[in-house]
Amino acid sequence: MSYMIDERDVKFVHLEWLKVEELCKLPAFAEYSADMFDMVITEALKIAKNVLSPINAEGDQVGCRIEDGQAYAPPCYKDAYKTFVENGWIGVSVNPEYGGQGFPYTIGMQAIELFSGSCTSFSMYPELTHGSAHLFEVFASDELKKLYCEKMYAGQWAGTMCLTEANAGSDVGALTTTAKKEGDHYRISGVKTFISGGDHDLTENIIHAVLARVEGAPKGIRGVSLFAVPKIRVNPDGSLGEPNDVICSGIEHKMGIHGSTTCTLNFGENGDCIGHLIGEENQGIKYMFQMMNEARLYVGIQGFAMSASAYLNAREYAKERIQFVHVKDMKNPDADPVPIIQHPDVRRMLMFGKAMTEGMRALLMKTAYMIDLVHYHEDENERQKYQGLVDLLIPICKAYSTDQAFRVAEAAIQVYGGYGYCSEYPAEQYARDIKITSLYEGTNGIQALDLIGRKLAMKGGMLFMSYMMWLNEFTGAYGEHEGVKDLVEKFIAAKDTLAAITMGFGEKAKGPEAILAVLNACPYLEMFGHVVVSHLLIEQAAIAYDALIKIYEQKGCIEDKKVQRALIEDHDDAKFYYGKIQSATWFVNNMLPHVKAIAESIEAGDTSALKVVF
Ligand SMILES: Cc1cc2nc3c(=O)[nH]c(=O)nc-3n(C[C@H](O)[C@H](O)[C@H](O)COP(=O)(O)OP(=O)(O)OC[C@H]3O[C@@H](n4cnc5c(N)ncnc54)[C@H](O)[C@@H]3O)c2cc1C
Numbered sequence: 001m002s003y004m005i006d007e008r009d010v011k012f013v014h015l016e017w018l019k020v021e022e023l024c025k026l027p028a029f030a031e032y033s034a035d036m037f038d039m040v041i042t043e044a045l046k047i048a049k050n051v052l053s054p055i056n057a058e059g060d061q062v063g064c065r066i067e068d069g070q071a072y073a074p075p076c077y078k079d080a081y082k083t084f085v086e087n088g089w090i091g092v093s094v095n096p097e098y099g100g101q102g103f104p105y106t107i108g109m110q111a112i113e114l115f116s117g118s119c120t121s122f123s124m125y126p127e128l129t130h131g132s133a134h135l136f137e138v139f140a141s142d143e144l145k146k147l148y149c150e151k152m153y154a155g156q157w158a159g160t161m162c163l164t165e166a167n168a169g170s171d172v173g174a175l176t177t178t179a180k181k182e183g184d185h186y187r188i189s190g191v192k193t194f195i196s197g198g199d200h201d202l203t204e205n206i207i208h209a210v211l212a213r214v215e216g217a218p219k220g221i222r223g224v225s226l227f228a229v230p231k232i233r234v235n236p237d238g239s240l241g242e243p244n245d246v247i248c249s250g251i252e253h254k255m256g257i258h259g260s261t262t263c264t265l266n267f268g269e270n271g272d273c274i275g276h277l278i279g280e281e282n283q284g285i286k287y288m289f290q291m292m293n294e295a296r297l298y299v300g301i302q303g304f305a306m307s308a309s310a311y312l313n314a315r316e317y318a319k320e321r322i323q324f325v326h327v328k329d330m331k332n333p334d335a336d337p338v339p340i341i342q343h344p345d346v347r348r349m350l351m352f353g354k355a356m357t358e359g360m361r362a363l364l365m366k367t368a369y370m371i372d373l374v375h376y377h378e379d380e381n382e383r384q385k386y387q388g389l390v391d392l393l394i395p396i397c398k399a400y401s402t403d404q405a406f407r408v409a410e411a412a413i414q415v416y417g418g419y420g421y422c423s424e425y426p427a428e429q430y431a432r433d434i435k436i437t438s439l440y441e442g443t444n445g446i447q448a449l450d451l452i453g454r455k456l457a458m459k460g461g462m463l464f465m466s467y468m469m470w471l472n473e474f475t476g477a478y479g480e481h482e483g484v485k486d487l488v489e490k491f492i493a494a495k496d497t498l499a500a501i502t503m504g505f506g507e508k509a510k511g512p513e514a515i516l517a518v519l520n521a522c523p524y525l526e527m528f529g530h531v532v533v534s535h536l537l538i539e540q541a542a543i544a545y546d547a548l549i550k551i552y553e554q555k556g557c558i559e560d561k562k563v564q565r566a567l568i569e570d571h572d573d574a575k576f577y578y579g580k581i582q583s584a585t586w587f588v589n590n591m592l593p594h595v596k597a598i599a600e601s602i603e604a605g606d607t608s609a610l611k612v613v614f
Contacts, residue, residue, distance in 0.1 A: 002426070003053035003118040004312035008576050009358055010041065010110065017540050018369050023104050028376040037107050040092060044111035047089065048118035050081050056119040059259030060429050064200075066251045071199035071261045077122055081202045089115070090126045098137060098149045105375070109301060109368040111356075113361070117305030120433050121259030125158060125197050129238025132159030132209040136228060139279040139287045147234050148207050158203040161295075162192040162210040162265065164227075164289070170446050172285070173221035177267065179275060179547040188212055188229055188275040189268035191249075196440075198263025199231070199248035205240060206231040210267065210275060211284050218282065226284035227275035227596075229267060245273040256432030293394045297367055297442055300401035303437035304360040307405035307412075310430035311353030314412035317425070317441055318346055340415070349411040355583040355591070356408050358540075359533035360401045366536060367397050385466060392455050392463040393532065399447035399522075399528030404438035409434050412430070444596070448521035451528070452505060464502055471495050474535055483545025483581065487588045488539045491531075494595040498531045501599050519609060520602045529596040534584075534592050541584035544577035551577070 014037065021034035060076040066072070073081075084090075084127050093108030094100020111198035115123035133152035136145055151157045167362025168174040188210060192198070199206065208229040216221030233241035245268055252262040267273045279287055318341035326342050329335035341345045370393075373386040409431035413420030416522045419425045438444045456464055475495070479488050501524065505517040517524070549558070567574040 003048055004309050005114065005117060006312065006408065009361060013361055013365050018365060018544055020106055023372055026376045029104055032103065037079045040103055040107050041110055044114045048114035049085065050117035051083050052115060052122055054528050055080050055122060057380055057429065059119065059121050063258040063259045064251055066248060069247050070090050070249050071248050071263055073200045073202055073261060074259045077202060077259060080122060084126060090130050091153045094153050098153050100153055104372045105367045106365060106372050113301050113305040116302040117309045118307055120302055121257045124260045125202055126155060127298060128197050129155065129159040132161055132207060133207050135287060135291050136278065144228055144276055146227065147238055149365060152207060156203060157205040157207055158197055160197050160206060160208045162195050162208050164192060166193050170443060170502060173224060175213065175224065179212040179214045179225060179227060186227060186275045186277060187268060188227060188273045192265045195263045195265050196260055198261060198265045200261050204461065214281050221285045223282055224284040226278040226287050228278055229273065229275040229323050233274065243434050245270050255435055257316060257436055286392050293390055296394050296398040297364065299437050299441040300397040301364050303402035303405035303434050304357065304364060306434050307408035308357040308428045310409040310412035310427050311357050314353065315417035317351050318350060318415055325537055346415055349415050351586050352411055353408045355587045356404050358583050359587060362536035362540060364397055367393050388463045388466050391458065392467055395447035395455065396525060396529050396532055399444035399525055400583040403444055406431065406434050406438060408591060445522060448525040451525050452517050452521045456502060456505065461506060468499060471535060474539065478538065478542055481542050484542045487584055490588050490592060491534050491538060494531055494592050496594050497599045498527060501602055516605055520593045523598045523602065526562050527595045530591050530595050534588055537584040541581045544580035548574060548577040
């Protein structure tokens with residue numbers, strides 16, 4: 001089986017829930033329409049299904065190689081890359097000034113769900129290129145922008161993000177790569193590890209975004225600067241010059257993403273690596289931070305996208321695999337065995353996959369939508385409001401989604417039974433490929449620290465207050481809604497619990513008990529994630545309920561439960577809306593109670609993990 005996506009849910013999210021066409025009311029998108037958005041998603045889906053999905057397993061099996069200091073992507077990526085870039089897929093939401101198509105970020109992120117879900121290792125090459133080109137577009141001099149951006153967005157040249165070193169992983173400020181000023185450029189020297197797409201044979205050049213320390217810079221992150229370092233030097237007219245003393249000294253052999261080269265790069269081993277400062281000296285982390293929201297959202301989408309396909313593949317398998325009689329026929333020796341999808345425990349696992357992946361799509365696409373409003377809303381106050389919400393939600397988008405995505409893939413393996421463990425079926429590759437998403441772009445532990453240490457404290461706690469106001473508006477609007485009022489009632493209790501724990505963290509922040517918040521940062525992020533996803537799923541369920549009632553009315557069966565059930569079985573929309581309500585109901589009844597449990601464990605104030613002698 002290959003890439004699968006719930007196209008109906010994608011349509012629902014964009015058209016019925018987010019109402020993306022509203023973005024066309026903003027001057028930035030006045031020339032676009034819902035039909036144009038739909039066309040992009042439809043075409044992206046074709047690329048995902050016809051070009052990327054077929055190379056996913058092969059890339060995983062063949063992997064990458066290195067020979068004489070040159071790394072190679074799986075050969076099957078070559079043609080796919082050509083098709084991908086020729087059709088402009090790096091530039092969906094890129095500024096038309098640099099050859100992009102200028103679509104909303106939300107539409108770009110939806111395309112990324114499709115590309116990441118169908119072949120994550122492949123899609124990392126263009127996505128990292130997009131990330132570094134965007135960094136240059138925003139912060140580099142006009143001269144460098146002119147030299148790099150268009151060719152990178154067109155996919156002619158690739159890009160990377162070079163932060164990590166052997167002794168500077170989570171602690172980026174510990175990096176030791178140096179930059180020595182020499183006229184209008186710098187000489188770069190140091191070794192970067194774990195660089196995705198650090199070297200490969202898909203493009204003629206690679207422009208590395210490298211963090212390094214200028215001589216005499218302050219210690220730690222305050223002394224970090226950002227440089228553009230080409231693999232092959234670029235002449236002022238844009239043509240390629242000499243190699244730039246950037247040597248790929250090795251590639252990693254990893255658990256997953258086998259088609260993505262993960263490189264050790266030696267910069268300036270022969271003293272001849274030239275880099276160009278981006279922006280000002282010692283501002284590198286500030287620039288990276290400004291790009292971080294989008295990079296972290298991307299990684300959240302990456303993990304989620306694979307888990308959504310893992311779940312759908314498992315669901316289809318469960319419809320085919322015959323094993324055991326139905327539980328109600330246990331004592332009947334003549335009963336026929338049934339497809340495993342009829343067994344309650346299998347349904348439980350699939351329901352987790354369905355509700356969780358719909359919830360993650362809701363969270364990630366809503367955040368992408370809010371990023372569009374941050375960039376393009378005409379009212380400064382609204383831009384500020386959405387910026388605050390995005391800042392608060394980003395660590396949850398990244399860490400909650402990637403942790404849950406791995407669990408969804410694990411459940412998918414379980415649905416397959418022993419076959420799930422074998423490479424004949426896709427679930428095990430999804431699980432292996434998803435795992436990295438909880439590690440890079442700041443481990444999920446670091447995301448949780450960002451949430452409790454930075455985001456909750458930002459603007460004197462205003463981000464959280466603004467989030468609570470949003471939730472209060474939601475509970476006010478839906479508290480009496482016939483279809484979801486029971487869910488809203490349970491939600492209010494969980495929301496209040498989250499608020500109480502958050503206030504508790506705030507009160508203890510300066511005292512000796514502050515360590516408890518640090519110790520519980522990850523469970524706190526998880527409970528926060530459950531609340532966020534419940535909210536969005538209930539909102540979707542309300543829309544689905546209204547739509548379902550309309551269908552019943554149209555079919556004249558508003559009182560007839562039997563006909564309603566038949567519709568749910570056979571009518572595509574009725575089935576979808578009913579399923580949406582079940583997703584929210586399941587989530588509120590099965591995931592949301594974890595909020596209370598996590599709160600109890602935090603309030604217990606247990607410090608065993610700090611006291612124990614390991
Ligand atoms: C396949 C792959 C691709 C990658 N691609 C890139 C890339 O393109 N560019 C790039 O620059 N890097 C890349 N990385 C590096 C990645 O971002 C780092 O691995 C990650 O930041 C973690 O650093 P580390 O591995 O050194 O772990 P460490 O920093 O040693 O962390 C180990 C553990 O300790 C925890 N920890 C560390 N400090 C704290 C703390 N203060 N409080 C609580 N817990 C803490 C971490 O959460 C983690 O669980 C990649 C890594 C891999 C494996």
